[in-house]
Amino acid sequence: MSHADTALPISLDRAAPTPLAVQLADALRQAAATGHLRGGDRLPSTRALAERLGVSRTVTSAAYEQLHAEGWIAGKHGSGTYVTTPPGHVVADRPAGAPVPAPEAEVSSLLDLGPGTPWADGLDRAAWRRAWRAAADPPALIRAHRAGLPDYRTAVTEHLLRHRGLAAGAVLATGGTTAAVVELAAAVLERGDLVAVEEPGYQRAVQAFRRAGLAVAGVPVDGEGLRPDAIPAGARAVFCSPAHQYPMGSRMSAARRVELVERARADGMLVIEDDYDGELRFDVAPLPLLAALAPDVVAHLGTTSKILTPTLGAGWMVAPAEVAEAVLDYRELTGTRPSPAGQRVLVELARHGDLGRHLRKLRRELAERRSLLANTLSGAGVPVQGDDAGAHLVVPFASAEEEATRLAAAERRGIRFDGLSRHFLGEPTAYGAAIGYAGCTREALVSALPTLVSLLR
Structure with missing residues (x-):
């Protein structure tokens, strides 16, 4: 085992908006990608590296924790921290601070309890195969539909009315939430425009906005969701997840929803409503969608990735007419449009009632899992945060050091x-x-509960 070169090319810019820990993690990944670090190299301790770089140990601990989570480095008891990933896994032009997925071999050895993963095992295999076979029956398309397949848009309209209480006037197919954000950033907003986002919030949306040349400002989130009073003046758009805030798990209160749409109307802002798992509510009926309260200023985004599987690559957008038209014009100019294959599969699942049956089964299963996990942790004295909804919950820690250590x-x-x-x-x-x-x-979840309690208590 070799030691990491003490002259690694690590340069931290204290004036940059990117946190120092993110800059450090990026630099170490780049060092692995360019060969300055290789599998088996031992890294300095967090304390030694902090002294060398002139930063607090909080910075180096957070960077190491992130690289641990991504599978790039691993700790060996009594020996130190070592590089585990060979060069070549960094995607060119990856946005600064964007998480890099660990190689398949690294992920497979761990029980992954990260948020954002659907219950794909719950899909009825017979219904799944039937939907794919039926989706292949229509003739191959000569031209893709800019707005999405008509049958798909009808199926989504019915889904939104039945499961989200939204009477959608016009639906556009998308490739999912992030793909829709990319389109909105390019088609509706202009370079230099200011976009407000939840803090903390969905960082892939942040990177999509930044890559489009937009300025991004964080808006604090509390137990009632995003604070409309903290949206900076001059913001052209605000991105939020009111039904189940990501990652904190809270729900935007009714008063906040009214305040947000009133602010949007007064200031000419577009509200981008990310309803990534809004179908998954277990305790009470969901509050009205922002798009139902203010269809004139809200672009509502949904996806099949959390309720079914990312395999479909299908989502939807319900937006004001001028916004929808701008997106369609963008697709025409660029030749980009969502793939119809996943749309056809969803149509078939909806046509035979399989989508509705799966959602009912999904809610029951995830409600039971959440109760099991939350009750076990709470019963052991571990505090749990987040509404009774979605597919993840939050356990708070006191500091960055505690978070890094426990992860x-x-x-x-x-x-x-x-x-x-x-x-x-x-x-x-x-x-x-x-x-x-x-x-x-x-x-697997039940088996992991004793370990989780011992880790988090």
């Missing part, structure tokens, strides 16, 4: 979950673990 300890025990700190645009103000309970089997 690293979990990996050593064979479990991976997500830290809150990486979801901040600026300096983190909350720390904790976001624990998903949908992507694994029920048996």
Whole structure:
């Protein structure tokens, strides 16, 4: 085993908006990609590296924790921290601070309890195969539909009315939430425009906005969701997840929803409503969607990735007429449009009632899993945050050091979950673990409960 070169090309810019811990993690990944670090190299301790770079140990600990979570480095008891990933896994032009997925071989050895993974094992295999066979029956398309297949748009319209209480006037097919954000950023907003986002919030949307040349400002989130009074003046758009805030798990209150749409109308802002798992509510009926309250200023985004599977690559957008038209013009100019294959499969699942049956089964299963996890943790004295909804919950920590330590300890025990700190645009103000309970089997979750209690108590 070799030691890492003490002259690694690490340069931290204290004046940059990107947190120092993110800059450090990026630099170490780049060092691995360019061969300055190789598999088996031992890294300095977090304390030694902090002294060398002139930063606090909080910075180096957070960077190491992120690289641990991504599978790039691993700790060996009594020996140190080593590089585990060979060069070649960094995608060219990856946005600064964007998480890099660990190689398949690294992920497979851990029980992944990160949020954002659907319960794909719950899909009825016979219905799934039937839908794909039926989707192949229509003739191959000569030209793709800019707005999406008509049957798909009808199926989504019915889905939104039945499961989200939204009487959608016009639906556009999308490739999913992030793909829709990319289109809105390019088609509706202009370079230099200011977009407000939840803090903490969905960092892929942040990167999509930044890549489009937009300025991004974080808006604090509390137990009632995003604070409309903290949206900076001059914002052209605000991106939020009111039904189940990501990653904190809260629900935007009715008063906040009214305040937000009133602010949007007064200031000419577009509200981008990310309803990524809004169908998954277990305790009470969901509050009205922002798009139902103010269809004139809200672009509503939904996806099949959380309720079914990312395999379909299908989502939807319900937006004001001028916004929808701008997106269609953008697709015409660029030749980009969502793939119709996944749309056809969803149509068939909806046509035979399989989509509705799956959603009912999904709600029952995830409600039981959440109760099992939350009750076990709470009963052991572990605080749990987040509404009774969705597919993840949050366990708060007191500091960045505690978050880094507990996530690293979990990996050593064979479990991976997500830290809150990486979801901040600026300096983190909350720390904790976001624990998903949908992507694994029920048996695996039950088996992991004693380990989770010992890690988090």
